[in-house]
Amino acid sequence: xxxxxxxxxxxxxxxxxxxxxxxxxxxxxxxxxxxxxxxxxxxxxxxxxxxxxxxxxxxxxxxxxxxxxxxxxxxxxxxxxxxxxxxxxxxxxxxxxxxxxxxxxxxxxxxxxxxxxxxxxxxxxxxxxxxxxxxxxxxxxxxxxxx
Numbered sequence: 001x002x003x004x005x006x007x008x009x010x011x012x013x014x015x016x017x018x019x020x021x022x023x024x025x026x027x028x029x030x031x032x033x034x035x036x037x038x039x040x041x042x043x044x045x046x047x048x049x050x051x052x053x054x055x056x057x058x059x060x061x062x063x064x065x066x067x068x069x070x071x072x073x074x075x076x077x078x079x080x081x082x083x084x085x086x087x088x089x090x091x092x093x094x095x096x097x098x099x100x101x102x103x104x105x106x107x108x109x110x111x112x113x114x115x116x117x118x119x120x121x122x123x124x125x126x127x128x129x130x131x132x133x134x135x136x137x138x139x140x141x142x143x144x145x146x147x
Contacts, residue, residue: 008036008108013100013128014081015042016073019113023143024081027111030141032085036108039088042074043099067091097131104136114144 012027014020024040031038044066046058058066070091078087092099104110112129132140 006037008034009106010034010036010038010109010111011100011103011107012038012040012111013043013096013113013132014040014074014077015096016077017113017115019115019143019145021077021081021113022145023111023113023141024077024087026141026143027109028082028085028087030109030111037088038082038085039090039103039107040074040078040082041090041092041100041103042070042077043092043094043096044070045093045095097128100128100132101135101137104132104138104140107138109139109141110136111141111143114142 010027010031012020012024014024027038027040030036071089074089074091078085078089092103094102100110100112110132112132114129129140129142133142
């Protein structure tokens with residue numbers, strides 16, 4: 001959480017999907033209306049078979065290339081979702097659910113998108129959303145897709 005002298009911090013999880021761009025749009029409007037500092041965070045990791053995100057499992061040139069691609073993905077999402085907003089960009093290594101919960105320790109609001117998967121399952125929350133709602137240290141807004 002922020003102190004009285006600091007602007008509130010809004011963290012938005014971005015992965016480049018249309019749903020995360022909508023979440024970024026919502027967060028940018030909210031930040032503009034409240035004077036909050038907006039940080040777009042793209043969390044990533046090399047897939048593991050079980051457990052925590054693996055560390056050091058790829059050669060440095062491969063990791064550098066992946067990070068470059070993800071940085072471009074984040075920049076495009078910001079250009080599409082919040083072109084006029086002042087947005088701090090951050091790439092973070094780790095599983096998205098845990099990474100966003102960790103980020104929530106230094107935030108006043110956490111915003112994530114929701115991926116609908118049809119009439120019935122689209123009404124359910126995804127695993128990242130549920131994890132954030134259950135474990136975040138601040139309020140969580142889930143921006144749902146749809147008409």
